[in-house]
Amino acid sequence: xxAEFQDQDRRKTAVIEEKCAPPSPRCNMTLTPHPDRDELIMxxxxxxxxxxVGVCKLGLTTNYW
Numbered sequence: 001x002x003a004e005f006q007d008q009d010r011r012k013t014a015v016i017e018e019k020c021a022p023p024s025p026r027c028n029m030t031l032t033p034h035p036d037r038d039e040l041i042m043x044x045x046x047x048x049x050x051x052x053v054g055v056c057k058l059g060l061t062t063n064y065w
Contacts, residue, residue: 022065023056 029045
């Protein structure tokens with residue numbers, strides 16, 4: 001039973017990185033350089049419609065989001 005809970009927790013907290021299209025224009029976001037990698041991390045922001053977004057990153061050497 002404990003193993004089941006651990007497995008469920010592992011799936012809930014897993015981080016999945018996907019290549020995606022560049023984010024659309026937005027306001028109220030923060031663009032921060034990654035301390036160890038050649039990446040910029042974009043936190044938050046919202047569209048003109050008020051829809052909020054999460055976290056995106058841009059690889060500076062690969063130029064992929």
